Amino acid sequence: MSNKTELVRASLAKRYAREKRFRFWGLASIVLSLAFLAILLTTIFMQGLPAFTQTYMKLEVDLSAEALGVDANAPQDKLRAASYETVVMNALTTRFPGVTERKQKIALKKLVSSSAAYDLQAMVMADPKLIGTKQTVWVMADDDIDTYFKGNIDRNQPEADRRIKDFQLTWLDDLEAKGEVERRFNVTFFTSGDSREPEQAGILSALMGSFYTMLVTLLLSFPIGVAAAIYLEEFAPKNNPFVDFIEVNINNLAAVPSIVFGLLGLAVFIQFFGVPRSTALVGGLVLTLMTLPTIIIASRAALKAVPPSIRQAAYGMGASRVQTVFHHTLPLAMPGILTGTIIGMAQALGETAPLLMIGMVAFIVDIPQGITDPAAILPVQIYLWSDSPERAFTEKTSAAIIVLLFFLVIMNLLAVLLRKRFERRW
Amino acid sequence: MNTSIILLLLLVLAAFSYFFGRKRALAVSNGNRGVNKLHSLPGYYGNLVVVWCLLPSLIALMLWSFFSPTFISQNVISSLPAEIQNADPTKVNLFMNRVESMAKAGAIDPTTDPAQQEAARRYMELQANSNLIKAVLVFAIAGLGMFWAFRKIAPNYRARNQVEKVIVGIMIFCASIAIVTTLGIILSVLFESLRFFQTIPLTEFLFGTHWSPQTAIRTDQVGGSGSFGAIPLFAGTLLISVIALAIAVPVGLMSAIYLSEYASKRVRAWVKPGLEILAGIPTVVYGFFAALTVAPFIRTIGESIGLTVASESALAAGLVMGVMIIPFMSSLSDDVINAVPQAMRDGSYGMGATRSETIKQVILPAALPGIVGAFLLAASRAIGETMIVVMAAGLSANLTANPLEAVTTVTVQIVTLLTGDQEFDSPKTLAAFALGLTLFVLTLILNIFALRIVRKYREQYE
Structure with missing residues (x-):
């Protein structure tokens, strides 16, 4: 008897130690997951935030008629075709006189973005009277220069490994000392489409593409999903093989890899039905099929939560089943249904793989104007930029991720708010 | 008009x-x-x-x-x-x-x-x-x-009855879209796969060890050369999935145990949404992180201890994929652990067991079927995950078990075969559909199995 008690007592220290260890591992795994989340977000933000600013350079341009090759009275098309690049180059050579070597000349030209000439073009075309005057303009610096000023090029590296050579550094130091470079908010990033030049690349076309795709997805998946959920929850006969088959299918579709939906979209929508490739329409169709299970499952849960007494009261007043559902059950279940829909849409917004299959990986510069224009979407834009070799695209990628995460956070907050505001315990 | x-x-x-x-x-x-x-x-x-x-x-x-x-x-x-x-x-x-x-x-x-x-x-x-x-x-x-x-x-x-009949009819139609979708998936991948298997025999696809679809478009003589052997892809998928699950399953399970058995209400209220954020991050973001931060990091560490690490190592992709699956695993396990009746815990505590003993000897065995189901669902996720491997794993089909080398997966190959220049009807594009079919069948089996286990277990305590 006392023998057993002794045994237990002797083992206690060991058992408590084991208990502590077990508890520690549990805590450790949570800390590990959250630490990873923190590292992920910090890295992305550290990399991406600089992309919201852009280095601008001050240029004294001489818009003389000789350099441009046109005078103030020239017609529009002549103005358009005038040699603005010469003006930019002249401005740069006046700023840094004495550059004769060919290699250095090329480097000099590459100080500013190729968009500088377009800026001048737009300026002159808006006001031809500027021809013959001297103007001070701020133009975008090239992406390498921008990267340097953001501190991402180490000047202590050996010259051969550096994108910016020593003679360029002396120019940049001079510019910086005289206050002729400035970092401003990067408007271009939000107002233009994709570009091969990192400093001119923006996310507007991808944002619009995502918007149209989400619009198609929402307009299709919400009514279809809710109708399906109402049928399954309120009307479907129990123990009916057809209904069971539908349920099995919905549960399986929720777990099918997303890329398989892309194959479906390619084979059925594009090849069989002839929906145009790369458009928001076909993207929306594929994402609809993907989000449907999420919306159906969430809507069914919301409908199920409405107590039977509501329905019985409606029946008691002589309402038909359809009237009961549409006048009483559905409005009460709506907050839950909307929450599920928002979460489904948030998933769809971040989805990439199936859209690669249906040709939404094209290089899209133009802003899509409707659901049948070729479009890129935000996650695909992220994928495309992450593949680009230029250093400057890394920060653009992170910045695009920040924008994407921003929208996801907003959507999820909306879902949480909806749940908090309208949640009802019966 | x-x-x-x-x-x-x-x-x-x-x-x-x-x-x-x-x-x-x-x-x-x-x-x-x-x-x-x-x-x-x-x-x-x-x-x-x-x-x-x-x-x-x-x-x-x-x-x-x-x-x-x-x-x-x-x-x-x-x-x-x-x-x-x-x-x-x-x-x-x-x-x-x-x-x-x-x-x-x-x-x-x-x-x-x-x-x-x-x-x-x-x-x-x-x-x-x-x-x-x-x-x-x-x-x-x-x-x-x-x-x-x-x-x-x-x-x-009787106008109301007529209108209501139409409304219910429309709802039945909407509900059947799920069936139509499944049918569409099966038919689309099946037909293209059948055409693929007319040129490349099924056995060669399933058991061949050499995969190089790129050479196949040029001539018709390729059929017998064995360049569509998918074994390296299956092995690569398996390797990355195993790495991912080796991380996600213990971490996810332990997180779930800690949250449901140890954590106070306040901790739970903060940590659970944190894990849900992890689940809400798009996979393309994970892929970018894996390719740009994790892979170079692993490479540096590996080289500092004298190992050669490929820049697109299976380890990096698997690691990040594992983290992506953690919240999935933990929320599923959390559900099944919470479904174990409190009476069983109380009984165990009454016998003098410590918390960890109760967990290990009472709760986990009771929740095991549900946890196995969660594991299978996580595995099907890992196999079907695309963006992380597309961005962080390689393209070369190596048959290796070394996690430090680059491998390729089924999903990566589907993406590479179907993006870029496409010509339909070439074995190259059809191969993507054959891979898609394999993926679909594999995940379908895992899902059906998992859902059945989970459901069967749920009935036990209700």
Whole structure:
């Protein structure tokens, strides 16, 4: 008897130690997951935030008629075709006189973005009277220069490994000392489409593409999903093989890899039905099929939560089943249904793989104007930029991720708010 | 008249039908015995007319829009000169593609072959006719439907029942879309795969150890050379999934145990949403992180202890994928652990067991089927995950078990085969569908199995 008690007592220290260890591992795994989340977000933000600013350079341009090759009275098309690049180059050579070597000349030209000439073009075309005057303009610096000023090029590296050579550094130091470079908010990033030049690349076309795709997805998946959920929850006969088959299918579709939906979209929508490739329409169709299970499952849960007494009261007043559902059950279940829909849409917004299959990986510069224009979407834009070799695209990628995460956070907050505001315990 | 204008006009017509139907119902009843003798509310008579106006005409519109392009191009092909018609089908297709693109642009390029110009002209003419017939047909059907429903309105006509039948019918249709989708997936991957297996034997695909689809497009002699052996892909998928699960399962399970058994309410209220954030991050973000931060990090560490690490190592992709699956695993396990009745815990504590002993010897065995189900679902996720491996794993099909080398996976190959320049019907693109079929079947089996286990377990304690 006392023998057993002794045994237990002797083992206690060991058992408590084991208990502590077990508890520690549990805590450790949570800390590990959250630490990873923190590292992920910090890295992305550290990399991406600089992309919201852009280095601008001050240029004294001489818009003389000789350099441009046109005078103030020239017609529009002549103005358009005038040699603005010469003006930019002249401005740069006046700023840094004495550059004769060919290699250095090329480097000099590459100080500013190729968009500088377009800026001048737009300026002159808006006001031809500027021809013959001297103007001070701020133009975008090239992406390498921008990267340097953001501190991402180490000047202590050996010259051969550096994108910016020593003679360029002396120019940049001079510019910086005289206050002729400035970092401003990067408007271009939000107002233009994709570009091969990192400093001119923006996310507007991808944002619009995502918007149209989400619009198609929402307009299709919400009514279809809710109708399906109402049928399954309120009307479907129990123990009916057809209904069971539908349920099995919905549960399986929720777990099918997303890329398989892309194959479906390619084979059925594009090849069989002839929906145009790369458009928001076909993207929306594929994402609809993907989000449907999420919306159906969430809507069914919301409908199920409405107590039977509501329905019985409606029946008691002589309402038909359809009237009961549409006048009483559905409005009460709506907050839950909307929450599920928002979460489904948030998933769809971040989805990439199936859209690669249906040709939404094209290089899209133009802003899509409707659901049948070729479009890129935000996650695909992220994928495309992450593949680009230029250093400057890394920060653009992170910045695009920040924008994407921003929208996801907003959507999820909306879902949480909806749940908090309208949640009802019966 | 194009489709969107037709749709718009139909909607206007529908608004009118509602108005007239309702008015008619009121008129019929007033002349007779008063509104309360109507079988249904007046609005239902309006809706009935709308249904009869819209439903048949929309179906007609859809059918016509779907079939007319085929009819038109058949017609154009049959009017082509005989030598073009009798050329081989790919040439006819190419010819018709040019004709269609010209007809769509609405401008005939005078520099092209005269036969093509002629065909394009004919195509445009037929298309104009078809559009006209479509509009006339659709509006005729809508008008007839309206008239038919309008005539039927009478005080004792059961309009509500009719409208409700249509509503339930529409709901059944929406619910069946799930079946249609599954069917669409199966058929689309199956047909293309069957065509693939006509050129490449199934055994070779499943058991071949050499994968290099790129060389296959050039000549037809490839069939027997064994470049479509998918074993390296399966091995690569397996390797990355095993790494991912080796991280996600213990971490996810321990997190779930800690959250449901140890954590206070306040900790739980903060940590659970934190894990959910991890689940809400798009996979493309994980992929970017894996390729840009984790892979170089692992490489540096590996090189500092004298190992050669590929820049696209399986370890990096697997690691990040594991983190992605953690919240999935933990929330599923959390559910099953919480479903274990409190009485079992209390019984164990009453016998003097510590918490960890209760967990290990009572709760986990009771929750085991659910945890196995969660594990299977996590595995199916890992196998089907695409973006992380596309961005962080390699393209070369190495048959290796070394996590520091680059491997490729099924999903990566599907993406690489189907993006970029595509020609349908080449074994290269068809191979993607065969891989898709394999992926679908594999995940389907895992899912069905997992769902069955989870469901069976749930019934036990309810």
